Amino acid sequence: MTDGSMRRRKGWSTMADVAREAGVSLMTVSRVYKRPDSVSQRTREKVLETGNRLGFSPNSIAGNLASGRTSMIGIVVPSLRNSNNATSIQGMADYLRQASYHFMIANTGYSMEDETAVVKAFMQRRPDGMVLTGTRHGRETIDLLKAAHVPVVETWETRGPFIDMATGFKNYEAARRITRHLVDRGYRRIGYIDYPAIGLDRYIERLRGLKEELKAAGFEPVSIVSPLDPGDLYQDASSFRGGSLGLRKLQEASGDINAVLCASDILAVGVLFECQRQGLRVPDQLAVAGFGDFEIAAEVPPGLTTIRTHGYQIGWNAAEMLVTRINQPRAEIPLRDVGYELVVRGSS
Amino acid sequence: MTDGSMRRRKGWSTMADVAREAGVSLMTVSRVYKRPDSVSQRTREKVLETGNRLGFSPNSIAGNLASGRTSMIGIVVPSLRNSNNATSIQGMADYLRQASYHFMIANTGYSMEDETAVVKAFMQRRPDGMVLTGTRHGRETIDLLKAAHVPVVETWETRGPFIDMATGFKNYEAARRITRHLVDRGYRRIGYIDYPAIGLDRYIERLRGLKEELKAAGFEPVSIVSPLDPGDLYQDASSFRGGSLGLRKLQEASGDINAVLCASDILAVGVLFECQRQGLRVPDQLAVAGFGDFEIAAEVPPGLTTIRTHGYQIGWNAAEMLVTRINQPRAEIPLRDVGYELVVRGSS
């Protein structure tokens, strides 16, 4: 008698409305919106016209339930404020958009418990794929994802083992490369400012690379400093302030360093700022090197020597790998290494 | 005969499985996971134990369809790489997480057509709320959102009209405030480096504030420069490089400026870098001021004078307003102005 059940939500019209109005079956309407080519042009136009007239918008929630596919990707990052992540998120966004996928993001605040909670919550929405940052994850996270048989890409490192697929680069090698550059330039007393977050694989690898390369060159172990207390992490793991503090700590620990390598460009720029305040000439009195090649590295005087990473490409790859696997579930998708480059600028 | 239909997806067990196994009705299982308090402790424990044993995870897609609520928020930003946005996204993320909502994000690349496309696509997933950046939107976007009767919050400006709700601050007044500061300090020949993206309300307001304040002080119109071609925008509307170029353009246009105001801190830091390269003393030969109070403003020597904004609070507010409105659809939710502060540092 009335137009429908009490449970009809909001004001949306449904495929059934359009079908009735256009004088076709429900399935034909579905086809018009999902695979327009499978419907004759005449029918298609009639249905679309009716749909527009009724302000119809397909309810993808219903479609998801019926088809078992959500076209939704879950992305997990440590922090949303980190510009590294931002670049690779943009890469994913650009790929996913043209492939008609959407994504949800959540941050873990560098905590494995939160990561597990986030992954659990995401899984309830049955994403078609998941992207994780890094390759170290809690046992529970790993089991959860493996049991769900959902395609997973881990990013920013290429050192396994992986849950499923991965794209990134060899942080270990990259760190050796830039350390070697400093050594080749004649710097012998090298300090290192670590990323303050604990246990992130890619930073562990960078530190390992530094140590190995110095050992290979026959040097003393360097001074290593983590500029912030872990408790401060949540706000911003990588900060300019951390770089300044780090340099001061290094100077206290061993006054005679003549080069500083940082786990990220942001920290390195903080060091440059501190040098400026202290009147230290870069690179004459202190050489500085970073990691990441963010925009600021090229702009800050005298230019920051760094490792160029390819965050955008990592994001793009991750998305592409997921979509490929979703469409071809048996496809074997190999690790994609996006590489890195040493970029030498005025700071060394 | 077999355990179910061909259409059963993946390996997930369902509420029906848990109900059968635990010897209760489907509805009881639903209650255990949705409103645990409405079930006796004995039953709850039995059901949870069974659920865990079967690796059950409630399918929220199905729940969404049945309940007409998705607990999903759609967030639209111009760019994912912009650290302004990143801060307010983090604010939303933190609020939404504790309120058990998830969110999807998409970027428009500063294009109104893309904004409309994004909003259209999001609406198909029937989000419970939408957050837009800024208060200027295409006619179609506005109509779409109004017709959908979905709660909407617009952010970063408080000058209406609004689609629904809004939180932000008065960019116009903030720009007047920092301009007045420069005037009070005795600077008379002030250049302005605008944000290169076109037509963003908050930047229009900032420019308007600058002009009005200078007029009120009885000064000449200032030199205004937009550092990049609009074509370059998509990558990064606000860049250090843009600041450097902007200063050079200003110097060409009118060599005798003694202060520069920038539409964002990033641009202003670019100006500071360029000063350093040119050997200009800040603030003696050139005063510099920014907008935003990003972390770098406090760290870059000699400290950047700026307007502190409250991006995190804007994000938090936006999420809170949405959730309030979702729970109380008739609630009248007033504009929330988060204010701003002038922060004076060494650069002026």
Added chain:
DNA sequence: TCCAATGTTGTTAGCGCTAACATTCCGCTT
């Protein structure tokens, strides 16, 4: 002219869950 192959449209049976209502259970009062 007839039939197979192809293209187009329709019918059926859910996807997994929850709102709304119905029923049962339990402890307590009278």
Added chain:
DNA sequence: AAGCGGAATGTTAGCGCTAACAACATTGGA
């Protein structure tokens, strides 16, 4: 012992869409 109210649980009827298959047109070749 009967009656009552509230708490706990169950039953019913979809939410709006799509997979799978069925049926019907249309075309062109034998």
